[in-house]
Amino acid sequence: MPSRTERAVRVAVLADSDTRWKWGVLTARRISPEKSRETSAGTSAETSPESAAVTGFVLRGRATPTTRQLAETGVSDTAPREGTGAEFLREVRDAGARGEGYDVIVLALVGGTVRAVLQGLAELGLERRPVIVTGYVGVVYEKLADGLLLRHGADVVLANSRHDAERFRAVYEGVGADPHAVVEAALPFLGGAPHKPEPGRDTLVFAAQPSVPVTKAERVYVLRRLVEHARLHPGREVLLKLRSKPGEHTTHLEEFPYQRLVRDLPDGQVPANFRLVYGHMGEVLDRTDLLVTVSSTAALEALHRRIPTAVLTDLGVREVLGNHHFIGSGLLTSFDALDKGAAPEPDEEWLGRQGVGVGGSYERAFDAARARVAELLAGPALPPIAPYYTEATAGGYLPGILARHRLDVTAPEPRESGVRRIVREAARGAYRHGVQRVAPVIRRLGEL
Structure with a gap:
């Protein structure tokens, strides 16, 4: 069986909204180790990012994106699989058992969900676990400390700028957590042609x-x-x-x-x-x-x-x-x-x-992250996941976060008939309607 450095890198992206799906897929492509292509003369040419095989998953929940929203992101022609966190963990476990385990997992999620998935991955007891990457989809203007500490334990915590990298490391160092996972990068969806005014357009x-x-x-x-x-x-x-x-x-x-x-x-x-x-x-x-x-x-x-x-x-x-x-x-x-x-x-x-x-510095913005992932993939088996938030450091906070997600992969997986699936989709639609339309009305009535 080819090693992880001899075949296409297998990457899983788990997202919980349309914007995080966009961030996760583009991040996965930019940080995946590149394989050298051989020229006709037998010398190494430029590297190609096509060596990564990206599989997408979106969490089923309040913010699950619609087909239209996913298509509008423009990042993938293949729709991600929708499921629960426990179903995602089962897929990671079963893929490893089939000899098709994921090499890298990009967690494009809110902080609490990242921490819960980290816990779930740790409990899988994989012989060789994936490199875990996470970060933020945009400007980090609130919950800086809490969001970062919930993400601690990932192998790579991406910062979208030098400004963010300095802040992230300062938070980790300030609480005595290992800051080495923080890697400076950039927002992965920047690009497009420079602005060019057109006569008559305003x-x-x-x-x-x-x-x-x-x-x-x-x-x-x-x-x-x-x-x-x-x-x-x-x-x-x-x-x-x-x-x-x-x-x-x-x-x-x-x-x-x-x-x-x-x-x-x-x-x-x-x-x-x-x-x-x-x-x-x-x-x-x-x-x-x-x-x-x-x-x-x-x-x-x-x-x-x-x-x-x-x-x-x-x-x-x-x-x-x-x-x-x-x-x-x-x-x-x-x-x-x-x-x-x-x-x-x-x-x-x-x-x-x-x-x-x-x-042109943006073109090199992901070099450090790509090198870090390549180093982790080529090295020995990764150590156990070691988050900052544990029962010892946050015994009054962490249990509530984990309980809200219920990532029990040992529970029997329910078989779903066609009728059950239709009922589930209808129930989800009703839930969304209740959250967006009914709940605000009730809140406003309560303020009268």
Whole structure:
């Protein structure tokens, strides 16, 4: 049987939302060890990333992405398998028993789920366990310490910039945890052609976020200012870029979807140059001349392409909004300034620390992570998983996290008939409807 260094590296990506699926697949491709190709002269040529075989899984739950959402990410023609955490662990166990074990597992999950899956993988008792990689899908502006400590125990914890790498190591060192798993990289979905203005085109895109801002009043404010801006600038196309359609979920719940708020505008009309749009963010950025957001990671995508970018201050510069991350960037701007034609200029030093828009350095951003994974694959069997959060260090916290996930791979796997599957899908649809539509109404009634 060929060794892990002699065959295509087998990679499993486990995600819990559309955005994390995108991050996980692209990360897997960028960090997988590359195999040398031989030239006709017999000498080693450039390496190829095609040596990785990526298998995708998405967790069944509140934020399970729809087929449309998965397709819109544009990262894979093959749909991932949907299942529970326990089913994923069984697949890892059984693949190893078949001699087809995974070499690398990318956990594109929230922190608590990462910790639970780490526990499950440790309990499988695999003869040679996979290299475990995890990280963050975007800007880390909240729960820095808790999120990092829940991820501790993975072999590689990716940081999306030098700024993040320094913060991550400081947290681990500060609590006495091993910081060596932290590896500096970048957001894996940056790319696209540099911004090139086109005569006659003037497009402002607002990148919406499901949970920022959170209150209805703040979201209505943003919407009304966008509509007003469109009226003030009839020659400019104003696009409100939405992440999901009604009934779909993303990483965070969206209690007040902009689609509904547009319908509820008092005057009932919006100017012809204002539209709601969906689709792949990269394709929308292809026609963007000014990207506006509160704190979306789309700002970093735009900056990487040198698209003028503005981060709003109208709702304050607050940790809960995440726009405090952009302090020092030169991008903090108000709607009043935008209405008057402002076009912020980013601070180059800030950009460098965030790993965006800096010459050709992005092409080498994943070299260290790829080398670390290759080193771990080529070395001896990996030691047991050793997270920071254990019964000894977090006895009043960890049991609750593990209990919420119930990753028991020893429980008998239920056989599912066609009728049962249809019933399960209907129940899941009803659950999503209850979470997005019914629960917010009940909460609002309770506030009366």
